[in-house]
Amino acid sequence: MLCRFRLPLSRVLARFRLLAALAAVVTASATPGAAQDFPRLKDTLPSITMTGEASVEVVPNIAIISLGVETERPNAADAASENAKATQAVVSDVKAQGVEPRDIRTLGVTLLPVYDETTDSNGRVVKRTLRGYQARNDLSITIRQIEKAGALAQQWIQKGANKFGGVDFDYDQKDAKYDALRGDAVRDALRKATSFTNGLGIRLGRVLEIATPGGPPRPFAATAMLARAAKSEAVAIPLEPGVQTLRVEAEVSWELAQ
Known part of the structure; x- marks a missing residue:
């Protein structure tokens, strides 16, 4: 589980307004050609980042x-x-x-x-x-x-x-499964972030960034390697597909608000 407070918790509230004002000044004074040189928004504001996870087992078809x-x-x-x-x-x-x-x-x-x-x-x-x-x-x-x-x-x-x-x-319906898992992973990240902020007297503000730290899993491979295939007896080759585990991670960053 990933949890990052971008500022020490004891100083979050005290520096919130200062950092917000500073970010506004930097944004206003930046030239379009140099925009790529400035840090991401979540790096300039008090924020929390959590990684949510979701998975489901499917039977290959x-x-x-x-x-x-x-x-x-x-x-x-x-x-x-x-x-x-x-x-x-x-x-x-x-x-x-x-x-x-x-x-x-x-x-x-x-x-x-x-x-x-x-x-x-x-x-x-x-x-x-x-x-x-x-x-x-x-x-x-x-x-x-x-x-x-x-x-x-x-x-x-x-x-x-x-x-x-x-x-x-x-499995031929992975796209639909992954779409549902992405929503579940984001909700899992929200649950984890809320569990931290509730006890601190602060709340989650706007979402600053959503990222996927890990790509979708490769199809599960149950590979039987044979140097030469036997041709002596016409018996079906036993194949057991088992199950695949589809897994999604979502890394979400929120601004910390009073």
Whole structure:
């Protein structure tokens, strides 16, 4: 919890009028070009700053799956061609399952030489032999029917996706939740500030500044990293979204008044 009185409490009331008058003089004498050189209003007046917090737990309803198709062949052209065909087969099945094009995104396409290395007794590479070429296409697929995500991921592995990069979970109504949390966080800051000023015989005046010291949390990621996806058995990949905690902080500064 953040609480800052900009002046010592014992001197707040005595210096209130002096600082207010001084701030008025400074403002009146400032030139427009030098306005950025003057302190913020909350730094020139008796003030109190509090940080309010608010949070809520939500159940994710979106799964974002990362899949890849990797192909290795002796010839670069063959590796690229076969990888393109295998990737297209996966993408076609993704669309056939009702996933909209906007929810299918290519993360990267690569074609790299692959070498076999011979090392000496000290582990130093003494010989590199070209073995072939590796083509890879990585995809991100957003599934809005989260209960189907595990079965669909396994199905696409069966279709040729031999790399499984994991899964992230998200929630599609975060903006509305954050809007409500911002109001709750400001009210929490007001409650805390009032608890300090009530016992001092002073009251809160106008709001001088509202800031957000921390940004919104990143979506909770429950990532399962597999070096190569197993294709031996068509069993749905178990995916448990759990809950996300959405949290907002609001830092509010008030002028102290008599």
